[in-house]
Amino acid sequence: MTITTQLPLGAESMAERAYQVLRDRLIMMDIAPGDPINEAQLVAELGIGRTPLREALKRLEVDHLVQSYPRRGTFASRVDITELADITEVRQALEPLAAAKAAVLQGGSARAGIQTTLAAVQQLSGENLRRTLMENDLEVHRLIYQAAGNHHLEQTLIRLDNLATRIWCMALDRLPSIDEHIDEHVALLQAILDGHAQRAQELALEHIVHFEKSVRSVL
Template sequence: MVHKLSSVKLDNYKPLRDVVFGALREAIITGELKPGERLMEVQLAEEMGVSRTPVREAIRKLELEGLVVMIPRKGAYVAGLSLKDAADVFEIRESLEGLAAALAAERITDEELEAMEKILMEISGAAEKDDVETIIKKDAEFHQILFAATRNDRLAQIINNLKEQIDRFRVQSFTNRGRIKSILQEHRRIVDALKGRDADMAEKLAKDHIEKVENNIMNILRKQMDFEEEPS
């Protein structure tokens, strides 16, 4: 491992194992820990300033989430994502996020709609500055508001778990300025449907949005696989 993880910040309200789990999970999702990278307990513990026990517990929990794979006699590795894996995830996400948008159209508050409008303005401003980090953060906030507006916590949790399996590839996705412009347009149409309380249109637009996200991510995965297969 060539990276250097930061020491974890202790939280008086969370057990240490949960803090370590959250830090490792974030490192995987953001790409700091890359697919195929080996997770060595001793080194991770030293970098994070903790003992091996919470690191071991966190790795096991990450395995259950599908973000880590255990290889017999070799150890733990950051899970990769095959084209089949991605296609399976998006197939489910398209249906669930369509449902979420339909429910949100019926239940969203004016305050939530205003918050979504503000986020779209912030994404537009960040795009002008090529501030990818802010764009990713605000895009996540946009979707969180949408999920919260369903008033269905179970649905939101399931969608979030699926999203995180794909989010590791969002950085590459958002470096495409043309795609950022398209995302803003897609989000704008969804907000307009929510404002109009048009559940059918909101569902259709959300599904169309996820299909476009899928096409973009799948292209990224194919290019990565082609690169890895090229002879050195």
């Protein structure tokens, strides 16, 4: 007989909420690399039980954002700069594919979100808005992955982009300007909305290559 362990009613949505909150805190370095994850504090802060929190932590460990050690606890993963080349290699193959598919669908289910985000990005300036830029960067990429209409492609790219963003956090304050990064987002999103698949594919590749070069130049 197979025994199935079920979460209490509502626990799955609570686990998802805990996952999203912790994921973005880890990506944005609000929880610094190497810091312990205080389960008791998070349970109280998020108003959830330990079961959904631990479900969230299991997912974050699969994402390489936390590491668990027997009898020691769970900690935010260290940022490994040496992984940048491997992450970029896969993103160069998959990001252009996602952008092209998104353009064929002209944004698909994410079209309204892309339009809203494009308008927000166009108002950005690199001066004193680096945190906002990073938050918009995550939103831009997640929308493109959603717009591609392939769940497996979306989940793979989200995980890679999360890791790349953590590395970017290490370099962001040392970059002389990020206005070019903003311009790249505007052009890419517009190409997707206009249905220009080839251009979206080319712009996505250029964006990933430029990202790695920019980070490497200051690390």
